[in-house]
Structures are given as C-alpha cells and as structure tokens.
Amino acid sequence: MAARAQQAKKTVTCNLILLSLFFSTSLYIILARGRNAYHLRHPLLQPIQQFCNFSDGSWLYDKGAKPRYxxxxxxxxxxxxxxxxxxxNVEEIFKWKWQPRECDLPRFDPAQFLERFRHTKIGFVGDSLNRNMFVSLVCTLKKASNEVKKWRPAGADRGHTFLLYNLTIAYHRTNLLVRYGSWSASDKDGILESLGYKHGFRVDIDVPDLSWIEAPSYHDILIMNTGHWWWAPAKFDPIHSPMIFFDKGLPVIPPLSPSLGLxxxxKNMIMFVENKMALNAIKYFRTQSPRHFEGGDWNEGGxxxxNRPLSQGQVEQLFSLERNRTNVEARLVNQHLYKAIEGTSFRILDISRMSxxxxxxxxxxxxxxxxxxxMHWxxxxLxxxxxxxxxxNLITN
Known part of the structure; x- marks a missing residue:
C-alpha cells in the first residue's frame, strides 16, 4: 500500500509539472504574439540597433522606391x-536608399510619428538648409494628417501645428545664430578705425538672433545648424565687408578671423540653449550639409x-581637406562643431557622410x-x- 501511495504521489507531481510547463509555454506564446502584433501596428517601436553607426554606409538602388510626398x-x-x-533625373533621385553597413535605417511612419510625439514642440533653428529639412518633415507628416494650423510660434519664420495631435513643428531662420548688421566707421577715432576698418558687418558673438531667442524655452526638441554663411564671399567679403566681432558690446581686439569667431x-549659443531649455529637452546640432559645385564656386560658373550618387573616390576628390577645393567647407565646419559640443548635453545629427x-x-x-x-536639395x-x-536617433536615445 505504501509503495502504491508513493507511486500515486509521483504521478500527481509529474502531472503538475507538465501542466505548469504547458501554461508557461502558452503564456509565453500569447505574450510573444501580442508583442509582435504590437510592433507590427507600431513600426516606430520595433527594436532598433542602438549602437549602430547609421552614418556609415552606402546608397543602394531601389527600383521600386516611391517618393514620400x-x-x-x-x-x-x-x-x-x-x-x-x-x-x-528627378525620378531617379528617390530610387536610392541609404544602407548603413551594420544595420538598417528604417523609413519612419508619419502616422506613428504623430502619435508618438503628441503634445510636443519641435524647432529647427538655422539657415535655409534647416528649412530644407523642416519642409521635408512637414510634407511627410501631412500625408498622415492634413488638419494643420499655420502660424509663427516663438518668433519662428514659419510653423505648423498638427491639431489632432497637438504637435508643433517650427522653423526659425538665422544665418549666423547671433545678431549681426552693417557697421561703418564713425567720425570719432575708435579702435577699429585706428586699425583701418571702414566698413563691415558687426557680429555680436554673445547675443542670439531675435528670430530664435525664444525657441529654447518654447520647444521640447531643438535641431540647430550654422556654417554656410560664415564664408560667404558675396556677403562677408574679407577685404571690403569683413566680419567684425563684438563681445558685450565692445569690439574684440585683436580682431578675430571667421574661424575663431565661429x-x-x-560656445556662447550652446551655453545659451543649455541654460534656457528644460533638463529633459532634446538638443541636436546637425552637421554641415555638403555642396557639390564642380568647375568653380556658385558665382564662378560651378x-x-x-545623375547618380558619387563613388567613394569622387567624394574624396570633392571634399578632402588636403585638396582644399571649393566644397571643403562642410568638413571644416564640422571640425568646429564637434569641438564645440564636447562636454555638453547636445547630440550630433551626422548627415554629412550620407549627403x-x-x-x-x-x-x-x-x-x-x-x-x-x-547647395540646397x-x-x-535627400x-x-x-x-x-x-x-x-530620437527613438534609440
């Protein structure tokens, strides 16, 4: 009898173990299916390799690719x-896909973007290349929702609020990030006059441009850029109309070169933004957008x-710092930018390599x-x- 009871006890125990395994396995399958279904419904939330260098890759031809708008x-x-x-070649422009070497760069879904960034304010601050990017984002999102209010929040040049989501996207135009304007020598013998300056542009290195001075305290996400105007000979001719840098209302002596002025x-504008934005705000500096003038600069018949992307060798011919040709500006500006954000809460959005x-x-x-x-796109x-x-970057970070 004791042996029979012992055997029955073992049978019950085995059955309980098997039943437990069955329910555990079933629960795992149900949860896994639910999780997979959730990710299928929410493509923005699918797992993305967090440590992939999305900027290191190549352009692959995709015959079936269509424009997003x-x-x-x-x-x-x-x-x-x-x-x-x-x-x-306009139809061919869309048929190239950027492929990072060690991962994929997914095409973002506008409907899911709108859902994920409800009650968010996103600001683009910079020159017309940031407007290029701003317009691309707005046009893509309008494919998912066209109930949009156009206005100019926080002094922006232009802005849109997607009303169903309370998502605002604005563009603040500024060429140098800081205030600047024409300067001429006065009748009084000032220090600049004594150095031979007659005309130029006063650039206040510590005063944000009015077009975006309210942007850091208004937006939750900020994407900034500068660079294209710093070596614009038609505007800031180093001989006839040089940049003359001022700090705290006084000319900087000895005068700074554009590189040191940048x-x-x-330094000052990054500090300004960090002091004004909320602690949980997200701040990006976009790297320089490259130009592709061949045969001369824009005013020299370039x-x-x-009709197709360049090869690696052709890229180096146009942009190598050692060659110092017409289009070297992008890599030069990026050197200043990477140095400036060290030790700050800014993140780099590196678009230079793919571009x-x-x-x-x-x-x-x-x-x-x-x-x-x-220069523009x-x-x-692109x-x-x-x-x-x-x-x-917003998702993985």
Whole structure:
C-alpha cells in the first residue's frame, strides 16, 4: 500500500509539472504574439540597433522606391520643387536608399510619428538648409494628417501645428545664430578705425538672433545648424565687408578671423540653449550639409550635373581637406562643431557622410536661379533621409 501511495504521489507531481510547463509555454506564446502584433501596428517601436553607426554606409538602388510626398505639398520652396520644375533625373533621385553597413535605417511612419510625439514642440533653428529639412518633415507628416494650423510660434519664420495631435513643428531662420548688421566707421577715432576698418558687418558673438531667442524655452526638441554663411564671399567679403566681432558690446581686439569667431559663437549659443531649455529637452546640432559645385564656386560658373550618387573616390576628390577645393567647407565646419559640443548635453545629427555622395540630388539648373543651385536639395529627396536619421536617433536615445 505504501509503495502504491508513493507511486500515486509521483504521478500527481509529474502531472503538475507538465501542466505548469504547458501554461508557461502558452503564456509565453500569447505574450510573444501580442508583442509582435504590437510592433507590427507600431513600426516606430520595433527594436532598433542602438549602437549602430547609421552614418556609415552606402546608397543602394531601389527600383521600386516611391517618393514620400509629391510636388503638390505647398510648403516646398519653388526652387526646390524638382518634380514641378522638370529636373531631368528627378525620378531617379528617390530610387536610392541609404544602407548603413551594420544595420538598417528604417523609413519612419508619419502616422506613428504623430502619435508618438503628441503634445510636443519641435524647432529647427538655422539657415535655409534647416528649412530644407523642416519642409521635408512637414510634407511627410501631412500625408498622415492634413488638419494643420499655420502660424509663427516663438518668433519662428514659419510653423505648423498638427491639431489632432497637438504637435508643433517650427522653423526659425538665422544665418549666423547671433545678431549681426552693417557697421561703418564713425567720425570719432575708435579702435577699429585706428586699425583701418571702414566698413563691415558687426557680429555680436554673445547675443542670439531675435528670430530664435525664444525657441529654447518654447520647444521640447531643438535641431540647430550654422556654417554656410560664415564664408560667404558675396556677403562677408574679407577685404571690403569683413566680419567684425563684438563681445558685450565692445569690439574684440585683436580682431578675430571667421574661424575663431565661429568657435566663440558656437560656445556662447550652446551655453545659451543649455541654460534656457528644460533638463529633459532634446538638443541636436546637425552637421554641415555638403555642396557639390564642380568647375568653380556658385558665382564662378560651378555646376552639379551628375545623375547618380558619387563613388567613394569622387567624394574624396570633392571634399578632402588636403585638396582644399571649393566644397571643403562642410568638413571644416564640422571640425568646429564637434569641438564645440564636447562636454555638453547636445547630440550630433551626422548627415554629412550620407549627403556627400548625393551630387545628383540638388536642384542644379532647374532651380530657377541665374546660377546652378548645388547647395540646397530637391524635395522630395535627400533630406527625407535626414529625418529618418533624426527619428531613429530620437527613438534609440
């Protein structure tokens, strides 16, 4: 009898173990299916390799790729609307996909972006290349929701609120980030006059431009850039109309070169933003967007007539610091930028590498200007991938 009871006890124990395993396995399958279904419904939330270098990759041809929006998006500046303007290779521009070497850069879903960033304010601060990126984001989101209020929040040049989501996206135009204006010598013998200065541009390295001075305290996410205007000979001619830097209302003596002036401006404006933005705010500095002038600069007959991305060798010919040619500006500015954000809460949004290959994606002669536009980008086009990079950074960080 004792042996029989012992055997029965073992049988019950085994059955309980098997039953427990069955329920555990079933629960795991149910949860796994639920989790997978959730990720399928929410592509923005799918696992992304957090430690991938999304900037290191190459462009792959994707014959079936379609533009994310079309030429009817009213926010597209006329000169960038390459579909409407009939740029010869416009249909090919969209058919290239950026492929990082060790992971994928997913195309962000506008509907899920709107849902995820409800009650959020996103500001783009910088020159017209940041407007290029801003317009790309707005046009993409409008494909998912067109109930939009246009206004100018916090002194912005332009802005949009997606009403169903209370998501605001604004662009604050500023060429140098700081205040600047014309300067002329006075009748009094000042220190600048004694150094031979007669005309120029006063650049206050410690005073933010009014167009964005309210942006840090207004926005939750900030994407900043500067660089293109710092060596613009048509504006800041080093001989006839040089930059003259002021600090706390007084001229900086000895006078600074544009390179040193840029360093001072970056330092001061980064400090200004960090002091004004909330502790949980997200701050990016976008790296420099490369130009692709060949045969001279924009005012020297330079052009960009390529119809496909450059090879690695062609990229180095155009952008190598050692060659110091027309388009070297991007890598030079980036050196200043990386140095400036060290030890700060700013993050880098590195769009330079992927963009250096895309000599084919500028408006070129279809931009409607007297000279070819080899600086801005066709829309839809390359800057759509900049926003993919922005979104993946927002999610993984």
């Amino acid at each position: 079309d030429h009817t998006c009213k926010e597209i500046f006329k000169g960038w609307n390459c579909i409407f303007n009939g740029k010869p 360093d001072m401006v970056l 052009s960009c007539q390529r 250096e290959f895309r000599a084919d994606a500028h408006p070129s002669s279809s931009g409607g200007k007297k000279h070819e536009d080899c 066709c829309l839809p086009g 800057t759509d991938f900049w926003n993919d990079l922005l979104v993946v």
